[in-house]
Amino acid sequence: MFRAGEFTATHVTPTDTEQVQPNGVDLRIGDILIQQAPGRIGTDNKDIGVRESLTTSKDVFTLDPGGYIITYAERIAVPEGHVGFVYPRSSLLRNSCMLNTAVWDAGYEGRGEGLLQAHCSIELERGARIAQFVLAEAAHDSVYDGNYQRERIHDNE
């Protein structure tokens, strides 16, 4: 069963009332990164290639078509007994852009990332709501203890 937005909001920090939706919590753009060097995924290890922040003096990003990494502004803590999913805000896909996401494991805590595919140029403001996080009840044996645990957990990271 998916949890109500009010419950999910207790696991997303910070949130204001505008972000709390009936079935989830909107996530804001923290930063936008562009990949500079290739990564590698092997059978027993992985490397993330160098990514750099798109610098902007006005907190407005004007994106050409392409692929970009979005970091979310909020800290998420997936509670035990749950799994998280992120969906794009529909205004994004109505503008020919898509946010690709993966599974948010029970026990994960941090400020995560998504992959924005821009099929048309788009202007995005830092802090704009771009996605929605939902929590569903789920059975699991262990909790998340991978490389991304506590990523960007502090405000200045």
Ligand SMILES: O=c1ccn([C@H]2C[C@H](O)[C@@H](COP(=O)(O)OP(=O)(O)OP(=O)(O)O)O2)c(=O)[nH]1
């Ligand atoms: O769209 C997503 C989905 C998940 N996560 C976070 C939460 C999740 O718990 C963590 C790790 O995701 P996953 O297990 O898919 O990554 P992995 O590449 O398998 O890394 P690891 O070996 O650490 O599990 O990343 C994101 O930031 N963005």
